[in-house]
Amino acid sequence: MLKTLASQIKEYKKASIATPIFMILEVIMETIIPLMMASIIDDGVSVGNAGHIYKMGALMLAAACFSLFSGFMGGKYGARASTGFARNLRKAMYENIQTFSFSNIDKFSTAGLVTRLTTDVTNIQNAYQMLLRMCMRAPFSLICAMVMSFAVNTRIATIYLIAVLVLGVILGVLITRTTKYFRSIFQKYDDLNESVQENVSAIRVVKAYVREDHEKEKFTKASGNVYKLFTKAEAMICLNMPIMQFTVYTCILVISWMGAHMIVSNTLTTGGLSMLLTYCMNILMNLMMLSMIFVMVTMSVASARRVAEVLNEKPDITNPENPVMEVADGSIEFRHVDFSYKKDAKEPVLKDINLKIRSGETIGILGGTGSGKSSLVSLLSRLYDVTKGSVLVGGRDVREYDIDVIRNQVAVVLQNNVLFSGTILDNLRWGDKEATKEECMHACDLACASEFIEKLPKGYDTYIEQGGTNVSGGQKQRLCIARALLKKPKVLILDDSTSAVDTSTDAKIRKAFAEEIPGTTKLIIAQRVSSIQNADHIIVLENGEVNGFGTHEELLENNEIYRDVYESQTSGNGDFDEAS
Known part of the structure; x- marks a missing residue:
């Protein structure tokens, strides 16, 4: 893990x-300053030597300025290193x-990937900056x-x-107990982000079904889980401060009492006591910093693993x-193909598929x-690989091609059409x-999209909102078909x-394909028989197996x-699922 992140x-x-x-360098200056202060008290103030006071005062000022400069430069480079590290991650x-x-992608949820790219990386960034600065300084x-x-x-x-x-x-015990909470927190963050993402992306459905209250309850539950775990973790961490303050004040009292007796017995000077009290605060404050570092690192370890x-x-x-x-041509062959989405699946999604399709055919x-x-068509462009058997395009197994080459030559207009924010062009x-x-x-002419684009005020420069929310479902489909044809x-x-x-536009698209791109092999998945009855061959699938292969007749x-x-x-009642 460390090697992966450090790279x-x-x-x-x-x-x-x-x-x-x-x-x-900042620490060295801070260590020297109390020595100078003790010298001013013992060799300047106590004996009335004004020259020594001025001399040591000037040196203290120089040391303080250099310490300030070092701290500023440390902060500057620390910020540059940590933010750059986060950017690279x-x-x-x-x-x-x-x-x-x-x-x-199925292995990681979308919300989980978003959390890792945002919250988890931010935690690592903060921890890295603290490690570079405080973990060295303290x-x-x-x-x-x-x-x-x-x-x-x-x-x-x-x-x-x-x-x-x-x-x-004490701090070791506290850190051990808080670690388990931080490991669980970020999994709950995934659930929270998933709730938000699902709600926002499906907001039209939520409003159409008046499910706002249900979504609020779901979000409140996910947010509450994060709250509960953070509260438990923070409750443990909060013990850090009172324990630290108790120790600091106890040390000051004991040192003051012992130091006073030593000054009276001439075994310690007033300047020496002042220096010891300064070092006391220095030691204990640095120990507090170390505790904060351990807390931050503990929290970021879970994030580091996820990243x-x-x-x-x-x-x-x-x-x-x-x-x-x-790719030589558009010929396709399935040879004893089995396919499962998961390796340990009991039943394959596709079973012993054997098909031959000539280049230029409409299927x-x-x-x-x-x-x-x-699932069948996803294997052609290697969106997935077969579990058994082989899929050939242009006479070669698709696994032999460069991925970019095969995906450019096998264009897919997916079931869920996606448009991106930007113009139509x-x-x-x-x-x-x-x-x-x-x-x-x-x-767009081939996809019958030009007829509606030309009616838009800005034509091809019309801005498409994220997800294509400002165009209809049919318009979105036609734009996606045109995009694939390019x-x-x-x-x-x-x-x-x-x-x-509509069926009329569907017919126009099929006619344009037949006339304009006869050399392209066309595979059309459809629920309407009218969309495919003029195809060269039709594949009928049932439960992952080829139930029929032939012409319409x-x-x-x-x-x-x-x-x-x-x-x-044709009788006007029912669809495929109902009939089958």
């Missing part, structure tokens, strides 16, 4: 080294998340003060040593050593909910960032992507499921 310090190594150096996590396959200052105290008077310095040992044991998990996660789908960089895919339609150019406006317009793929997959458009004649669906839809 992200990178260009901030110099700042990370400079910070503790300046902190040590977030960047590395985000970049690694981009390489994840769907199965990797122990070094404590040791220097302890050494100087023993040099002045061993008996009184022993009081410090006993206080340090007692406090160390390291994301950084160390290896994508399940990777490029082969010598990837194929060109319809029909099946009930959960029959494996989306910005969204279209996700398909091809170099596409001209004319190419974008042509793709990739000029060998294989185009439409995963129920025309469900929100062949399936009407020899496939009972297809015939039932067709008859229920």
Whole structure:
């Protein structure tokens, strides 16, 4: 874990080294100042030597200024190192998340990844800054003060040593007990973020069903869990301050009492007592700083583990050593394919799929909910890898291709269409960032999207809100189809992507595909038989198996499921799930 995190310090190594150096210089000056103060009292004020007072006063002022400068530089470099470290962690996590396959993403919830990128990294940033500054400053200052105290008077310095040992044991017990709470807190943060994310993303549904009160209760519960754990942890940590103050004041009283007796017996000077009292406060305050460091580190260890998990996660789908960089054509073959989302699943989602599709064919895919339609097409662009068997595109196993190459040549318009904030042109150019406006317009013509775009006040420069909330479902689907067409793929997959458009527009889109991109293999998942009945072949899936494969006429004649669906839809009552 430490090695993983430390690798992200990178260009901030110099700042990370400079910070503790300046902190040590600050401590050295702070250690020298009490010596000068004692000298002023004993050799200046007591004997009336004004020259010595001025001389030592000037030196004290210089030491204080240098200490102030060192502290400022330590703070400056510490802030630079910690914020830079946090930036690198977030960047590395985000970049690694981009390489994840769907199965990797399934392992971490979306809310969990957001928490790790925000709250967890912030905790590590704060802990790192404290480690660079206080974790170097406090122990070094404590040791220097302890050494100087023993040099002045061993008996009184022993009081410090006993206080340090007692406090160390007490703080160790407190930290051990609070650690378990902090480990649980961030898991509750995930639940809290998930509640917020789900509510905000589905706010229209929440309002439509008047479920605001239910969502408030859910949020209150998630927030309450975080509150309870933090309260328990903070209740333990709060004991730190009164214990510390009790020890400090006890030490001051004991030192003052012993020091007064020693001054009377001439075994200690007034300046020496003043110096010892200063070192007393120094030692105990540094011990308090150390306790704060341990608390912060304890809290950040849980965050560090969670961040390291994301950084160390290896994508399940990777490029082969010598990837194929060109897809010959759009031919597709499934050879004894089994597929499961989880390795330990009892039943595969797809079972012994054997299919051959020629390049340029239009293939319809029909099946009930959960029959494996989306899973089948997800294997073509390696969104998932097969569990058994092989999937071939262009005559080669998809696992032999470079991932970017196969995904550019197998364009997928997913069931859940997503548009991003930006103009219509910005969204279209996700398909091809170099596409001209004319190419974008042509793709929109094929997808029957140009007819509504041209009616918009700003046309192709119309701004799309996040998630495409300012366009209808059918408009969103047509824009996503146009975006996929701009990739000029060998294989185009439409995963129920025309469900929100009317039958007339659906027919226009199918006609445009047949005329304009005849060489592209088209796989169309649909619930409406009318959307696929003119396809070259139709696949009927049931429970993850191929129940039928043939033309519309062949399936009407020899496939009972297809015939039932067709008859229920042409008679005007029922859908696929109801019929099957």
